[in-house]
Amino acid sequence: MNEAHINSLLRDIPTSVDYTELPEDIDPEDIPPERIKGVIDLLTHEDDYIVFQAARLLTSWGIEEGFDTLKKLLVENELQGIIQHRLYGYDETYKHVLYAFISYWANQSDAGKGEQVRKAIFEPVSIIIKASNTQHFQIKGLFRLVSKKGLVEYIPLLKEHLQIIIKNPEDNYWRIHDVIELFLNIDSDFVLQVLKENNKKLSDFGF
Template sequence: MEQKIIDLLCEIPDNVDYTDVAEDLDLEDIPEIRIKQLRELLTNSDVYIQFQAAKLLTFWGDDYGFKALTSLFDNNKLSSFVDHRLYGYDDTLQHVLRALIRYWADKYDQGLGEAAREKLFPYIARIIEAANTKPFVIDSLFRLITEENFEEYIPFLKEHLVAIIEHPEIHRWKIHDVIELLLKIDPDFVNELLLKKGKTLQDFNF
């Protein structure tokens, strides 16, 4: 990858001391020319570069980035771009989920939260469904459910728990985390599922 592209994707301005990750930059610290150049990368011949530019722009609440990222999703191109740093599995959709959540937060601050929420729904639902069989985590979504009342995802998370509860060798702490969430929302569902599966909370480190 060319150094210019690496700088566009990763550079932190000299005056910034609150983060060393480009995704977390405040908009006032992002020059308009950098956003323009990143948008130009959305049509790069290398789909990996397209993805990285689209993800970063989506983190920054940019509509062009969001459109490009979801287009990659719609065309089944969002895989094998990011490996988990410890376990090596495909972690791409976990990063996409965090980008979508940050996109919503930016739109919410602009008074556009409800429209963005509707736009996110089909993609976040698909990410949860993918996590039913793949090891990447989705706990970045949970705060939206408990603090912002994104109740539309609760049925998907119940299906998620049903799908993963008997596969701790794949899903590790994901089972604990979604049980913890659902105990706050629908403890009867959790307790009935545990009983049906012959499990207890102690089986999942409670």
Template sequence: MDEEIERLLYTTKDGTWYWETDYAADKLELDDEDIDFDRIPEIRKLLTKPVASLPELYVPLEAALVLTSWGDEEGLKYLEYVVDLRPDRWGNGEPHRLRCYDTTYEWVATAVMLFRGVHHDRFGKDVMRKRVFPILSLLLKYCEKLQFEFPLHLFIRNEAFEYDSSLKSYLRAMLADKSDFHHHKPGDAVKFFLKYDPVFLETALKEANKNLSDYSSYINEREY
């Protein structure tokens, strides 16, 4: 990626790199007051189609993630296109810095959750809940089989009810993991369900011949 594109995607409106701000931990965390929304038409030009390989996908995916986190509909449409392509079958496009699994869908899920959140913040109501339901439900299903993490912490209890069947299926899949393939995801799912639906959690644990104490380290250490 050349520097001109990097500056288009990763700097604030005054030209500061996001990592040089005192709050943004990644490219999707800029506050509205630091975003140059006038860049959107130029960034949209990066959403090229078709793509058939990870190298071809890299720049348009980065553009779509940023646009979606800013609340842009065209960015979201491109992420839906990407998820339908199943780039996880092409290879590892975004390796995790420690465990090396592909984080592409992690980034997509987070950007979509932020898309819904920024529209809520701007208009005072959750106008995009139905809009994002299909892609988030699909990503939860993918997350049952792949190693990427779904940002459960971005759900709050009342809105998670819309995803009830998907979330319960996800919990059961995590509790069935006997190989450590999903690493801390089962513990995170248990912790989420302690607040979301402790009654179902108790049932699911019994079905899997597990106990809450099996996940005590995750419950105590990883904050939600």
């Protein structure tokens, strides 16, 4: 498979699609089966970067083969330093992987498999949350699933997340703001407790 064809599989937007410029956001019904098959074939490519991109794209589309590969790469700690923040240079690979898992759950839910996939994504999403305790990437994309979609299994991990990152407010101001905003809606007493323990106020984080 030549480079032009690989790029086409990974990046093209169908001419009929006018609602996104991102291939990972294409609705499954707008993706030709032959393209899906072509991207699945890339999961065995010799270039690790192409394998990652193919797995992330397929996961976003709700394709199980992509999810299985992306989860395996994550669990085996093979996803470090692939995508850098364009301004600050820190590693935000896990942010993009998290969005792929969220999209996987959403697309599978639309297909009637929400509860089954909810269990399947728990381990990899938990790994990402724990990594975010000591790294700088954002996990805000998960918060709507917790507050609006009822994925409450992540609440203990996110409580721990806030308790850790609030120790370094200079490095984590907006991340602290975002997770406080989540918990103000679902457990405001917890927020007040954490703030008190760290001699902080809501106003210290823009509230």
